[in-house]
Amino acid sequence: MTKDPRFCRLIMAQLMLTGNSIFAKDSADEPTHSDAQVELGRFLFFDKILSGNQNISCASCHHPLVGTGDGLSLSIGEGGRGLGMTRDTGSGDDAVVERVPRNSPALFNLGKPEFERLFHDGRVAVNPEHPSGFDSAAGMLLPNGLENVLAAQAMFPVTSPGEMAGQIHEGVAENDIAAAANAVPADIVSVWALLAERLKAIQEYIDLFQSAYPNNNIGNDGTGITFVLAANAIAAYEAHSWRADNSPFDRYLHGDDDAMSDSAKKGMALFFTTGACVRCHSGLYQTDHDFHAIAMPQIGPGKGDNSLGYQDGREDFGREQVTQDPADRFKFRTPSLRNVELTAPYVHAGAYATLDGIVRHYLDPVDALNSYDAEQLMLPSHPDLDALDLVVMSDPNRCAAIADATDVRRTLLLDRQIGDVVEFLRALTDPNSVNLGVDIPSHVLSGLPVFE
Ligand code: HEC
Ligand code: HEC
Known part of the structure; x- marks a missing residue:
């Protein structure tokens, strides 16, 4: 697929509408630090x-x-040891009493x-x-x-x-x-x-x-x-x-036609048109910085919210917690999609383990919520923590409340187009972010161990 100039103009116009200019690299107004x-x-x-x-x-x-x-669906706070799926849940007095209710x-x-x-x-x-x-x-x-x-x-x-x-x-x-x-x-x-x-x-x-x-x-x-x-x-x-702003997508926008594969270009077209992803994932960083309810599975101990007469606090009302407006119930911030290939699991409670899984969610969000497969959760196991992981998901009434609030119903995207959309998402990876190991200091100034 060669570059279609009309399509490129469409993206440019969309970026300008959201106040982004790709050429005036916004480093000018970025804070500088010594x-x-x-x-x-x-x-x-x-x-x-x-x-x-x-x-x-x-x-x-x-x-x-x-x-x-942290590579987990829900973080493990103080008391835990190790990283990612090898992170444990502590022991003795230091045992972790609850998972952190949201994804890091x-x-x-x-x-x-x-x-x-x-x-x-x-x-x-x-x-x-x-x-x-x-x-x-x-x-x-x-x-x-x-x-x-x-x-x-x-x-x-x-x-x-x-x-x-x-x-x-x-x-x-x-x-x-x-x-x-x-x-x-x-x-x-x-x-x-x-x-x-x-x-x-x-x-x-x-x-x-x-x-x-x-x-x-x-x-x-x-x-x-x-x-x-x-x-x-x-x-x-x-x-x-x-900073992560030198992806194949950036290079393509700056005129390098070969920066993205044909499949990624097809995926980009779907993202901006048929898939309507751009409705929320707009601008240079693929976010409108706004809040939407998209029927996302609710996993874990919850943020202390209750509906339908329950008193266990296992729900997470999202934006409503900040605005106190029931119209904001189950709305979460649209995340930027830069480097999304590197940042699984996805969404506020880490419900999705793969890009394929999350993009598939959009084919029919309510159906995806109802047929959610909890096997994909990345949660170091501990019996008392595990007991709370699926309280909401195993209750049809609570799931129905999440489904009713959703802003997105079916998308026109077809199953066979998912692979291309995922390829586009992969084209948002900045190669400089792939190996950030150089960031890790060999020691810290307190003398405490950096690695456990
Ligand atoms: C126990 C795990 C944990 C620790 C420790 C932790 N965070 Fe986080 N961080 C999270 C989680 C979970 C969220 C999301 C919470 C939410 O949205 O309610 C978050 C959110 C953030 C965000 C917001 C990102 C965004 O896109 O909105 C920043 C920035 C951040 N953390 C930086 C830090 C810094 C700096 C520290 C140390 C002072 C720190 N975090 C310590 C788990 C952790
Ligand atoms: C109605 C607004 C809306 C539309 C349309 C939309 N998204 Fe999202 N997207 C969101 C919100 C909100 C979240 C976070 C939900 C949460 O945290 O529970 C999200 C999360 C994601 C994530 C996970 C990112 C992360 O870091 O966790 C991906 C990937 C994604 N969307 C891709 C897409 C694609 C591809 C499309 C088009 C098929 C699309 N989105 C359409 C609002 C939207």
Whole structure:
């Protein structure tokens, strides 16, 4: 299939409508960071010092070797050991009490200015009207000085008992950070202060904060180190390291007719026309940054939501949790599809293991929901965790509620066209993202182990 100039113009027009220009590479308005800031962020991202029990880092769930996710349908938080399907669920007092209720998303391109809403439900988002500049669950407690939405996001995993802060066992917190995080209401301001104290106690961190933030009066004893600066550095590292905008699709748009295979070009045409994927996956990064209900299977412990009179909290209402608007029930953010080949399992609860599976979902979303095959779940097994995995999926009434809310019914896509659409999705892979192993530091500044 040769390049059809009309088709290329169609894509260009579509990109322009969404405010994207492929030629003015948007690096101009991308934030710039010093090498010291990126280096500091890299150490912090891999350092378990940021978790209450010093047993989990950001990288445990966003690992360069698993496409900056964790390779699991649902993450295993603090207490777990190892990576991907070899990650275990802890033992003894450290045993994991619940799976994290959502899939760990990949972190590609999140430094691009158009990414203003983070998390599957968009609960951390740019809001110039808010004193801190961001909406979040912390409300007025979110401090000033956060440079961008990625930095605002980095304030939160450390405050979550299940993810990084640590749990209470028999009424006793194992560490002061867990005690603050589990207080009612949670004392997240103390969590941030306690973490800053930990960093101030490590000379190598003091030195690196001084070179990264020379204008912030970091004293020789570390005064001036705050968790806000740590979050800014983590964001600098994420934005710098995980750009992914040099895929065959990009090269094709820039005029290289041979960058994509014929099958990928056919798939692209289907994506933009018959499949109507572009209705939601629009723009240069294949996302409208909006929220839609697409009849996705609900797996795992849930986000505490209840409908139909149930009181077990096993459901996840998605965007409704943020807006409190029932019209947003079961809506989740449209993910960017950059590097999607590298980031299985897919969607908010990791229901789909393969690209073929998720694209097939769109042939008839409600039918796919009802005939969902849970064999594909990537969940390290543990009897009490397993018991909650399929509570919603094994209840026809709860599934019917998810089906009723869906925005997409049948697509005109045919079974035999799926392979081409998948080829197009593969053409969104930036070859520089295929082996991110170089990102992994051999040591971190606390001296804690990087590898378990
Ligand atoms: C226990 C696993 C776990 C740990 C540890 C963890 N994350 Fe995550 N991360 C997740 C999950 C799960 C989500 C999605 C949560 C949701 O949407 O409700 C997420 C979401 C994110 C997002 C939003 C991505 C997007 O596209 O919206 C960013 C950025 C991120 N994490 C960065 C970090 C950083 C930085 C740290 C360390 C300070 C960290 N994470 C620690 C599991 C984890
Ligand atoms: C009505 C809006 C809408 C349409 C149309 C749509 N999608 Fe999606 N897509 C979404 C949403 C929302 C999600 C995330 C759902 C969730 O997290 O539960 C998603 C998820 C995905 C994912 C998983 C990405 C990841 O990282 O988890 C892929 C792949 C995908 N869509 C491809 C397609 C293709 C191919 C088409 C066309 C056949 C399409 N989508 C049509 C809204 C849409």
